[in-house]
Amino acid sequence: MTRTSNPVYVTKDTARKIVDKYDNFLFDCDGVVWLDEDLIPGASSLLEYLTAHRKKHVAFVTNNSSKSRCEYLAKFQRLAIENVTLDMIYPTCYSAALEIRDVLHIPPKSKIWVLGDHGIEQELANLGYVVMGGTDTQLDDEFDAKSALLRVDPDVRAVVVGSTKSLNYMRIAATLQYLLYKNKSIPFIGTNIDKTYPGADGLVLPAGGSVVSFMADTAQRDFISVGKPSRRFLDLILRDRGFDRDRTLMVGDTLYTDVKFANDGDLGGGQGSLLVLSGGTTRDDLEAVVGLERDESLTPSYYTESLGHLMDLLRD
Amino acid sequence: MTRTSNPVYVTKDTARKIVDKYDNFLFDCDGVVWLDEDLIPGASSLLEYLTAHRKKHVAFVTNNSSKSRCEYLAKFQRLAIENVTLDMIYPTCYSAALEIRDVLHIPPKSKIWVLGDHGIEQELANLGYVVMGGTDTQLDDEFDAKSALLRVDPDVRAVVVGSTKSLNYMRIAATLQYLLYKNKSIPFIGTNIDKTYPGADGLVLPAGGSVVSFMADTAQRDFISVGKPSRRFLDLILRDRGFDRDRTLMVGDTLYTDVKFANDGDLGGGQGSLLVLSGGTTRDDLEAVVGLERDESLTPSYYTESLGHLMDLLRD
Incomplete structure (x- = not known):
């Protein structure tokens, strides 16, 4: 170089x-x-x-992994930026899905556990995967150690972690079970490493990378970085x-x-x-x-x- | 040694x-x-x-910082362990409150921002502090970047972070504003460093230390460890x-x-x-x-x- x-x-x-x-x-x-x-x-x-x-x-x-490529396309159109097509847009929710298909070679219809927003869910679904976790509203409930949602589904083939405003203890605890399962053998994909992003009025807000780091640190394992x-x-x-x-x-x-x-x-x-x-x-x-x-x-x-x-x- | x-x-x-x-x-x-x-x-x-x-x-x-000394005393009594008195019990919610009073010399009636459970709130209140954040149910709401709860109250004199099942994006985002405020000058106390604790049926659950690390990492600053x-x-x-x-x-x-x-x-x-x-x-x-x-x-x-x-x- x-x-x-x-x-x-x-x-x-x-x-x-x-x-x-x-x-x-x-x-x-x-x-x-x-x-x-x-x-x-x-x-x-x-x-x-x-x-x-x-x-x-x-x-x-x-x-940013929160929005799917289709949602990004809509944003370009909303802001009147012309000549942008779907295939020109690479958010990390898309690269996470491609990593699962093209690098990890996990077949379609497999279950993928998500700690993240709609973008990740949509890109995984577009490639034919079955999304577990994510924005599932059952996970909005107050934490309950007896919840079936904390029991690992042995068919889950990968875990994707990214930014989510739905972050709560229940989702974190459920994700941790997958990250630790079978001697930490389920692949763990992190969408990005950004710790914060600037919001309006001088706010500094936690970004996806802070959630990825949090889970990596709590599970004491590395992640595949696709951002x-x-x-x-x-x-x-x-x-x-x-x-x-x-x-x-x-x-x-x-x-x-x-x-x-x-x-x-x-x-x-x-x-x-x-x-x-x-x-x-x-x-x-x-x-x-x-x-x-x-x-x-x-x-x-x-x-x-x-x-x-x-x-x-x-x-x- | x-x-x-x-x-x-x-x-x-x-x-x-x-x-x-x-x-x-x-x-x-x-x-x-x-x-x-x-x-x-x-x-x-x-x-x-x-x-x-x-x-x-x-x-x-x-x-553990979730339970106050009084709650611990009740637990000793519930388990029929005799001859235990309040002054023999040292949870980290108590040491956090003592740190604020005896080391940081912050006067009673000052406001303290909490990301944590009842234990911290109660021990701070016992010493005469005004608790902000914590289990305040307004913070249970869905994240809203326009919320007044994300605006820093300049009278807050310290931040205490510990274990909480109420963890959500709103609480994390609000706490981050205090940790970054005025060039990160508000003292930041972390109750413990434990990343996980064992739950029933083989569960491994995120502990207070994982939340403390998360906030320290996201704010890019150190904390005063009182555990x-x-x-x-x-x-x-x-x-x-x-x-x-x-x-x-x-x-x-x-x-x-x-x-x-x-x-x-x-x-x-x-x-x-x-x-x-x-x-x-x-x-x-x-x-x-x-x-x-x-x-x-x-x-x-x-x-x-x-x-x-x-x-x-x-x-x-």
């Missing part, structure tokens, strides 16, 4: 060079394309410029889209997921990460990593304010 | 020497005196023998009971809490831990620690099957 130590701030000249240099662009969503339900100004124009005018290929890669920055997730996307690794750029707002994902995955010949400052990373955070920590894997190749700012540079 | 490397299996002769040698006996509760709601056979007789016949002093030290094996907890008890460290023995069923508590705390001149095999530790677990791991702090001075077995040895 050849990569300069310092990130390049994107100027008008750099912006043009970037668009010329890469054929394929991977975009994180929250903090990059939108902030919760609000489109980031200029993001839609940039995406249209890349796809319609410059014939570039794009895909969307998010560590950014996992190389297996990147390889899956490149293979699926037919993207040339050397000619692909990842655009994201988070150093330890998006930038690390690109750098560890050798995108763009080691120059494949563009950080935008419109989400979870401030200029101070960036300087801390580039200055004090000097962690190459967290250092973006380029950085800019936002997709809108990038569009402005390209338009002038 | 002088301590033999190998634990001594208690024989009739050792049993008599132990009772002669120590004036004070600290007992863990679950797995030692009782298993859930069942008295461990012989435990009551041993306690009576030590206190009534041999004039020894005893105290009960549990990492076993923390030295501050032991020192508090010895001071409070007027027990001589050199003449005190800790009896417990867990290596990394009870035995470590005694060994790190230099009880009995470095010979102050007695492991019983009636709870969470098997003979295999013990052998793994003594054999392969060779961790001195986890190696008990003595071990025996149960309090009942010890009583049998003393009786013959």
Whole structure:
């Protein structure tokens, strides 16, 4: 991997060079394309410029596992972002389902235990799996140590853990039984490693990665990570889209997921990460990593304010 | 600290020497005196023998924070264990409250945020604090990012996290706001470090320590540990009971809490831990620690099957 130590701030000249240099662009969503339900100004124009005018290929890669690909597609449509199709959208609920089918080779109709939201349930169901746990409202009940829901179903073939607002003691306790069952032999997939995410009004909320860590720590076992920055997730996307690794750029707002994902995955010949400052990373955070920590894997190749700012540079 | 490397299996002769040698006996509760709601056979007789016949002093030290001292007292009475008074009972909900009053010097009537059960609420209330969070049923509601419960009350002076069956996303999210508030400056007390505890029918359930770790990990900050094996907890008890460290023995069923508590705390001149095999530790677990791991702090001075077995040895 050849990569300069310092990130390049994107100027008008750099912006043009970037668009010329890469054929394929991977975009994180929250903090990059939108902030919760609000489109980031200029993001839609940039995406249209890349796809319609410059014939570039794009895909969307998010560590959020709560929404299925269909729900993401609806969101793109709601925000009037055009030319996005289902096969361009990679949330970690989808990569979890693909891991089960294509890597673990677990046959359809098998039972999968879920601690997570609808997105995971829907992607598993789309591939023909039978979902146990998840948003099942029986698990909303007050904890009861005598509940049949705490008895392991020996037919369960894998456990998927991700973000869920339905988190409660009953779900955690039931999931723990599966993670410990038969000397911890049921495969344990974690959708992501993000500990928190920014909510409205300055809230910082627990993210899927905190739930995954919680279960891993309580069960004292490792998990298969199918989210950014996992190389297996990147390889899956490149293979699926037919993207040339050397000619692909990842655009994201988070150093330890998006930038690390690109750098560890050798995108763009080691120059494949563009950080935008419109989400979870401030200029101070960036300087801390580039200055004090000097962690190459967290250092973006380029950085800019936002997709809108990038569009402005390209338009002038 | 002088301590033999190998634990001594208690024989009739050792049993008599132990009772002669120590004036004070600290007992863990679950797995030692009782298993859930069942008295461990012989435990009551041993306690009576030590206190009534041999004039020894005893105290009960549990990492469970769910029950207050009054609730523990009721349990001792329910199980017909005699001569136990409130001042002999040290659950970690009590040590958390004492930490707030005597170490952090937070004045009564201050607000304390709790992620935990009634025990913590009651012990804080007993010392005159105003409890926020905890079992407040408003927090049982479905997560709502707009809820006023997620807005930090700037008058909250400390956060206590412990075991709770009421764990849900709303409580976790609200607690996280307090842990992050003002650059993580509100003191954060964790009642214990136990990740799991054994339930009925082979269940393994998430314990308070898993919740404490979860919050520490998500907030990316350390906590003040007021449970076993923390030295501050032991020192508090010895001071409070007027027990001589050199003449005190800790009896417990867990290596990394009870035995470590005694060994790190230099009880009995470095010979102050007695492991019983009636709870969470098997003979295999013990052998793994003594054999392969060779961790001195986890190696008990003595071990025996149960309090009942010890009583049998003393009786013959």
